[in-house]
Amino acid sequence: MAGSLDALLRPRSVAVIGASNRRKSLGGMVTERLFDFRFTGKIFPVNPRQEAIHSVKAWPSILDVPDPVDCAIVVVPRDAVPAAIDQCIEKGVGAVILITSGFRETGEEGRRLEEEVFAKLKAAGIRAIGPNCMGLLNTSPEVSLDATFTPVPALPGPIGFASQSGALGVVVLGISEERGIGFSQFVSLGNKADVTENDLLEAWEDDPEVPVITAYLESFADAPGFLRIARRVTRKKPVILVKAGRTEAGARAASSHTGALASADTGTDALCRQGGVLRVDTVEEMLDTAWFLAKAPLPAGPRVGILTNAGGPAILCADRLGELGLEIPTLGEATRKVLSDRLPPEAATGNPVDILPSATPEDFAACLAAMLEDPGIDAVISITVTPPLYPARDVLEAITPVARRAGKPVLPVFMVPAAARRELLAVEDAPALFRAPEDAAGALARAVAHARNAARPAEEPREFDRDDAEIAALLGRTLEDGGGYLPQEDVFRVLEIAGFPLAPWRVAGSREEVLAAAAEIEGPVVLKAVGPGIVHKSDLGGVALDLRDEAAVAAALDRMEEALDGAGIPREGRRWLVQAFRAGGREVILGAHRAPGYGPLVMCGLGGKYVEVFRDVQFAMADLTPSDAREMVRGIRGLALLTGTRGEEGVDLAPLEEGLERLAALVRAHREIAELDVNPLLLFPGGGAAVVDGRIRVAAD
Ligand code: ADP
Numbered sequence: 258m259a260g261s262l263d264a265l266l267r268p269r270s271v272a273v274i275g276a277s278n279r280r281k282s283l284g285g286m287v288t289e290r291l292f293d294f295r296f297t298g299k300i301f302p303v304n305p306r307q308e309a310i311h312s313v314k315a316w317p318s319i320l321d322v323p324d325p326v327d328c329a330i331v332v333v334p335r336d337a338v339p340a341a342i343d344q345c346i347e348k349g350v351g352a353v354i355l356i357t358s359g360f361r362e363t364g365e366e367g368r369r370l371e372e373e374v375f376a377k378l379k380a381a382g383i384r385a386i387g388p389n390c391m392g393l394l395n396t397s398p399e400v401s402l403d404a405t406f407t408p409v410p411a412l413p414g415p416i417g418f419a420s421q422s423g424a425l426g427v428v429v430l431g432i433s434e435e436r437g438i439g440f441s442q443f444v445s446l447g448n449k450a451d452v453t454e455n456d457l458l459e460a461w462e463d464d465p466e467v468p469v470i471t472a473y474l475e476s477f478a479d480a481p482g483f484l485r486i487a488r489r490v491t492r493k494k495p496v497i498l499v500k501a502g503r504t505e506a507g508a509r510a511a512s513s514h515t516g517a518l519a520s521a522d523t524g525t526d527a528l529c530r531q532g533g534v535l536r537v538d539t540v541e542e543m544l545d546t547a548w549f550l551a552k553a554p555l556p557a558g559p560r561v562g563i564l565t566n567a568g569g570p571a572i573l574c575a576d577r578l579g580e581l582g583l584e585i586p587t588l589g590e591a592t593r594k595v596l597s598d599r600l601p602p603e604a605a606t607g608n609p610v611d612i613l614p615s616a617t618p619e620d621f622a623a624c625l626a627a628m629l630e631d632p633g634i635d636a637v638i639s640i641t642v643t644p645p646l647y648p649a650r651d652v653l654e655a656i657t658p659v660a661r662r663a664g665k666p667v668l669p670v671f672m673v674p675a676a677a678r679r680e681l682l683a684v685e686d687a688p689a690l691f692r693a694p695e696d697a698a699g700a701l702a703r704a705v706a707h708a709r710n711a712a713r714p715a716e717e718p719r720e721f722d723r724d725d726a727e728i729a730a731l732l733g734r735t736l737e738d739g740g741g742y743l744p745q746e747d748v749f750r751v752l753e754i755a756g757f758p759l760a761p762w763r764v765a766g767s768r769e770e771v772l773a774a775a776a777e778i779e780g781p782v783v784l785k786a787v788g789p790g791i792v793h794k795s796d797l798g799g800v801a802l803d804l805r806d807e808a809a810v811a812a813a814l815d816r817m818e819e820a821l822d823g824a825g826i827p828r829e830g831r832r833w834l835v836q837a838f839r840a841g842g843r844e845v846i847l848g849a850h851r852a853p854g855y856g857p858l859v860m861c862g863l864g865g866k867y868v869e870v871f872r873d874v875q876f877a878m879a880d881l882t883p884s885d886a887r888e889m890v891r892g893i894r895g896l897a898l899l900t901g902t903r904g905e906e907g908v909d910l911a912p913l914e915e916g917l918e919r920l921a922a923l924v925r926a927h928r929e930i931a932e933l934d935v936n937p938l939l940l941f942p943g944g945g946a947a948v949v950d951g952r953i954r955v956a957a958d
């Protein structure tokens with residue numbers, strides 16, 4: 258279903274089907290919130306047994322409502338939902354919020370009912386959120402819609418929040434109210450039968466009332482789609498994600514929770530990295546980061562100043578910043594002079610700047626101003642531990658105007674008792690506040706990452722020019738036989754057509770053919786056994802390297818026959834791969850597999866036979882841009898083994914990056930590839946590369 262979400266997010270009239278005067282019912286709570294929040298449009302309560310609801314005339318059915326209805330909020334019991342939806346369609350409503358639960362999340366019968374209801378809505382072109390959701394709210398003064406049954410009203414503000422868990426949505430709104438953090442829109446996604454997180458990303462992409470997007474998700478409705486949209490959106494505004502289901506146990510809880518399928522974490526990390534999405538572990542981190550990004554300018558770089566009236570917290574802060582890859586440079590001479598002129602001699606003016614417990618609010622303000630003026634500083638974290646001589650609030654009042662004037666972010670941390678913290682909330686226009694220096698460091702690191710993401714040029718995955726029809730035919734042969742591993746020669750043909758540099762190779766069926774092939778190939782050769790039952794060739798004695806003459810090839814062939822017979826490998830279909838021996842390469846692995854819920858993922862890492870031992874590999878979704886490929890390669894921990902260490906000559910990484918892009922294009926175009934391994938791709942000092950081994954397994958998508 259395409260089309261704008263305006264009828265949902267900014268309706269001019271709403272009907273509540275299942276409205277009630279009873280406080281303790283869902284219908285009652287939703288109606289009460291609608292009225293309490295002072296919706297700017299018209300409200301039509303629908304209830305056949307009531308004449309009025311909250312002093313407003315009630316209608317027996319939505320069909321009796323005389324005006325057009327933009328959005329119908331449905332809270333009737335599950336078995337009454339199909340009839341209510343039929344009436345909504347007949348009425349021609351613009352959108353539906355289906356709060357009622359008892360659908361997909363309860364089992365097969367519920368899933369069928371959900372599909373039935375949403376198929377009808379789709380056919381009628383009506384967008385809907387839910388079912389099994391908490392509703393939505395829009396705090397914009399032009400709309401002022403609270404169509405939820407949350408116990409606490411949300412504070413208006415800049416954050417857009419989409420939540421797959423209604424309950425967690427309520428928790429977040431609760432925390433934020435406690436901390437003075439405001440929301441522009443909140444959408445509880447429920448079972449996501451129609452509107453998904455992808456729709457909201459697009460709806461919020463150009464909405465100036467939603468400068469920061471946050472989401473809590475348990476599964477992606479369409480991960481490749483999310484990536485494509487996020488790539489675009491994160492160049493305009495930050496997207497911050499809490500993704501549950503990180504561990505096996507978490508994934509199981511997630512699937513029993515909203516009927517969502519568990520999804521592997523690798524895919525989520527890859528998606529976030531490639532899409533520029535800021536992934537956080539907790540809703541607290543999500544709120545801290547969102548609030549900070551909404552209020553402060555973006556940092557121009559990673560150089561942080563720390564201002565503090567206590568030593569310990571500043572050290573914790575510096576440690577955390579260091580772990581996160583941010584810098585704490587020594588302040589410039591001019592800045593240090595301003596600071597030392599003002600401060601007692603015991604104060605530290607390097608960075609962190611420790612202005613001692615005796616510091617006054619004016620000291621905080623003056624030192625902060627001086628640090629912000631230092632051209633070597635991109636952001637300042639200011640730490641206030643309960644000052645003995647002044648209320649903490651005075652410090653915040655003194656630094657607020659300084660922070661507002663600066664074009665750089667200021668992150669005030671107040672380590673003070675609860676009562677003092679509440680007082681801080683009363684300071685108008687204050688920057689986003691933090692409770693612990695580590696929290697501020699985390700938020701700042703994410704802002705630096707976002708600034709980098711936002712500056713990325715728009716980039717698309719590269720398509721390669723190659724003969725897809727021939728590849729499809731090669732894959733199709735094995736697929737028609739029920740799928741499984743491709744014969745070795747088909748694997749090599751596919752890789753060759755896809756543009757990989759293969760070491761010269763021949764496949765031979767007989768001794769004569771082996772010797773003839775070896776004679777044709779220039780230089781020393783390699784002999785490998787291929788055929789049914791042979792997967793890991795070396796393990797079976799099926800690889801002989803560096804064979805320099807006919808006698809060596811013949812002897813290797815004899816040994817191999819014997820080894821394979823001894824291992825009980827059938828002779829039927831046994832063949833020989835004769836390949837040019839390419840000495841001196843470093844081994845890397847390239848791979849791809851289909852990850853449920855994410856589509857194909859590609860992988861690269863240090864390869865060869867120790868790949869399982871080192872596990873030094875990087876994953877990405879197959880929607881891979883040239884920069885993604887570059888970043889994957891740069892992410893390999895043992896990269897120095899390739900680029901040269903301890904006097905070894907390095908290898909050219911370009912064939913690895915290009916190989917990744919080719920691989921990604923291949924698995925994007927051929928969904929029948931369930932698994933693909935190129936192991937190893939040999940990279941040579943001084944340039945060049947050769948594929949000497951690969952496997953492909955196909956299965957119906
Ligand atoms: P498998 O992985 O099935 O055991 P491979 O074909 O990958 O078999 O060979 C095992 C190892 O032998 C490779 O990882 C590589 O170190 C080496 N090797 C294989 N073919 C060549 C070749 N043509 N040139 C140089 N080394 C090779």
Ligand code: MG
Nearest residue numbers: 936937950951
């Ligand atoms: Mg191999």
